[in-house]
Amino acid sequence: MKTKIWFVIVTSAIFFASALHADDFHNIQVHGEADFRYIHTNSDSQNNTDFSKFWDGGANQDLFHVNEAALTLQGRLNWSWTGSITAKYGYDAKNPVDISEAVLFFKPVSTSPWRINARLGSFFAPISLENTGTAWTSPYTLTSSAINSWVGEELKTFGGEATVGYHLENGDHVDFFGAGFGNNDTAGTLLAFRGWRLHDYEATISDGFKLPNPTHIQNIFPKQALTTQPFTEVDGRAGYYAGFNMERPDVLKFRVLYYDNRANPTIVENGQYGWHTRFGSAGLKFVLPFELTFIEQSMLGNTQMGGLVGTHAAVDVNFWAHSFLLSKKIIEGHRFSVRYDIFGTHKNDELVQNPNEENGSAWTVNYNWFFLKHHQLNFEVTTTNSNVTMRSLQNINPTQNETLWQIGYRVFF
Amino acid sequence: MxxxxxxxxxxxxxxxxxxxxxxxxxxxxxxxxxxxxxVITAVGTAKNKPSLTTSLRTIDQRNREFVSHILAIHAGESVIFPNSDNIQHHVYSFSPTNSFEIQLYKGMPAKPISFDKAGIVVLGCNIHDWMVGYVYVTDAPYFTQTDAKxxxxxxxxxxxxxxxxxxxxxxxxxxxxxxxxxxxxxxxxxxxxxxxLKTTSRTGKPPAEDSQNPVY
Structure with a gap:
């Protein structure tokens, strides 16, 4: 239903405006990407699938598949408004093809230092400093950081965002932004029930994810469905995020954001609980001499679900993660990147049968070669060590070492 | 740094x-x-100033860049902003001395922009954020710019x-x-x-192709 509504609104706006202004604007731009992967995974345990840190982890296996194929339609409606809609096929997705973003941008020109702009539709909150490419790809790595993997899975803004910025003539600017949104009441489910993960799957707007160890979860929470729907409105109460961004273009970017989905944790609707999720996020990007780029991101938050059990909600989990990426453009088209991720969750609640504790870290090393303007070849390895107490429920050693080898060929157009 | x-x-x-x-x-x-x-300017002590001829100067939009990237003119001259690309540009400046906006379809706009006050006018494009250009408006009696060498x-x-x-x-x-x-x-x-000189600064050129962003 949501897919249809946003698809109709944004595509209608794009095509209606393009028909009106056919002589003035070369309106419709089509871009996209296709992503083919060979992957090889290693894990200490062959049964560590539910609580693996990787999408296809938990067993020693070789896979070859079309990882993703995305198509973005962009249109300029007039001098101030543009529209963009992205549909994608995702490997292992609930729907073969679905919308991942549908957004109208308002960006009027300003002849004063103050500028305003706005976004309306379904889009990613401004958290990732790495996923800047077509269809939310990263120019640095195939696998996203723990933070950005979770953003891709469970966070999406369905609503509006407004920004007020103050610009200096040298290009420096500071922007204050705020957004109101719905349909994000289940954000936090996967962090609490499964923990962090490292992948590059971005949920589409009517997506769903199977819960890990679902029978155990249903034994504790019989009303919980076996699948979590990340973009669901449970309580009819809007959430918000707000923050600021400081930028010296091509040199430095610093961004801070606070998010609160204001979900009511005691309401369950169609098997979906409200998860009251709040977090702070900060990111720093430095463009250094010698073609080096440094990106750091941090996130610290808490999620709560269910009525009180003792002094806490039935599930009350703190979560945190940091990532540090250093990337070097070796020569034109050749890039080498290294990222270190460290992440964890800590249980505050008193429900002993649901041990949501984890600590982990990961190294990702990527070399990619961009050639013939549109093609990119990636060689990447991610290795992670994590201690997840929930693994013990499946008689697996809580501490697991896992490695993911990938060769990725991507074409952008 | x-x-x-x-x-x-x-x-x-x-x-x-x-x-x-x-x-x-x-x-x-x-x-x-x-x-x-x-930009090189020379201001002497002599009270007699040379008579400057006023001409229509040009800053083109070509391959999503301002060409010239920097243009020195004397106060009172006008600049026309043709668009040699087959896409729109929306040129603006919020510089206190000369703020303006001009919507550029393909080809030549109807009117040039007159720059009457001395100062540095920074140009941007509201559609292509990376584009940056400079009009150096001077009162100096003598000025010139360096060539490619x-x-x-x-x-x-x-x-x-x-x-x-x-x-x-x-x-x-x-x-x-x-x-x-x-x-x-x-x-x-x-x-x-x-x-x-700053090692990291805005070049005014489109993002590298390997940024994975379509440059349109």
Whole structure:
């Protein structure tokens, strides 16, 4: 239903405006990407699938598949408004093809230092400093950081965002932004029930994810469905995020954001609980001499679900993660990147049968070669060590070492 | 932040002309790289100013860049902004001395923009955020810009001059290098001046192809 509504609104706006202004604007731009992967995974345990840190982890296996194929339609409606809609096929997705973003941008020109702009539709909150490419790809790595993997899975803004910025003539600017949104009441489910993960799957707007160890979860929470729907409105109460961004273009970017989905944790609707999720996020990007780029991101938050059990909600989990990426453009088209991720969750609640504790870290090393303007070849390895107490429920050693080898060929157009 | 040390080498050659002397210079880096489109102005002590001819100047939009990236004009001149790309540009400036906006379809716009007040006008494009250009509007009686080899020439009468070198990437207060120079028929004084230049600065060029962003 949501897919249809946003698809109709944004595509209608794009095509209606393009028909009106056919002589003035070369309106419709089509871009996209296709992503083919060979992957090889290693894990200490062959049964560590539910609580693996990787999408296809938990067993020693070789896979070859079309990882993703995305198509973005962009249109300029007039001098101030543009529209963009992205549909994608995702490997292992609930729907073969679905919308991942549908957004109208308002960006009027300003002849004063103050500028305003706005976004309306379904889009990613401004958290990732790495996923800047077509269809939310990263120019640095195939696998996203723990933070950005979770953003891709469970966070999406369905609503509006407004920004007020103050610009200096040298290009420096500071922007204050705020957004109101719905349909994000289940954000936090996967962090609490499964923990962090490292992948590059971005949920589409009517997506769903199977819960890990679902029978155990249903034994504790019989009303919980076996699948979590990340973009669901449970309580009819809007959430918000707000923050600021400081930028010296091509040199430095610093961004801070606070998010609160204001979900009511005691309401369950169609098997979906409200998860009251709040977090702070900060990111720093430095463009250094010698073609080096440094990106750091941090996130610290808490999620709560269910009525009180003792002094806490039935599930009350703190979560945190940091990532540090250093990337070097070796020569034109050749890039080498290294990222270190460290992440964890800590249980505050008193429900002993649901041990949501984890600590982990990961190294990702990527070399990619961009050639013939549109093609990119990636060689990447991610290795992670994590201690997840929930693994013990499946008689697996809580501490697991896992490695993911990938060769990725991507074409952008 | 690391900074490259750039080297401003000024070679002055004076010819014996009764009314006008030729002052020449070359702006290069320590690596010998020429600095393109730097602005040189000369202000003397003489009260008599040369009569400046006013002409229509041009800044084109080509391959999603301002061409020229830097244009020096004298106050009162006008600049027209044609669009050689097959997409729209929305040029604007919020510089206090000359703020304006102009919507550019393909081809030549109806009107040029007049720049009446001296100052530096920074240009942007509301559609392509990376685009940046500069109009250096000056009251100075003598001014010129460096060519692709970093060379420049000014024809001046003998006088004491305040010589200003400006480039948006000069890492000094207001991006300028100022020096005093006494110009007479006898003197031949090659000048050397070292300045630092920002290593990371806005180029005004589209993002690299491997940024995975379509440049449109």
């Amino acid at each position: 690391l900074k490259n040390l750039w080297h401003f080498v000024l070679l002055s050659i004076f010819s014996c002309n009764v009314s006008s002397l030729t002052l020449q210079g070359t702006v290069t880096t320590t690596d010998g790289e020429p600095v393109f489109e730097a 970093g060379a420049w020439t000014l024809n001046l009468p003998a006088d004491d001059y305040t010589l200003t070198l400006w480039h948006p990437n000069l890492d000094s207060t207001n991006n300028v290098q100022i020096q005093q120079i006494k110009l007479n028929a006898e003197k031949t004084a090659p000048l050397e001046q070292k300045v630092t």
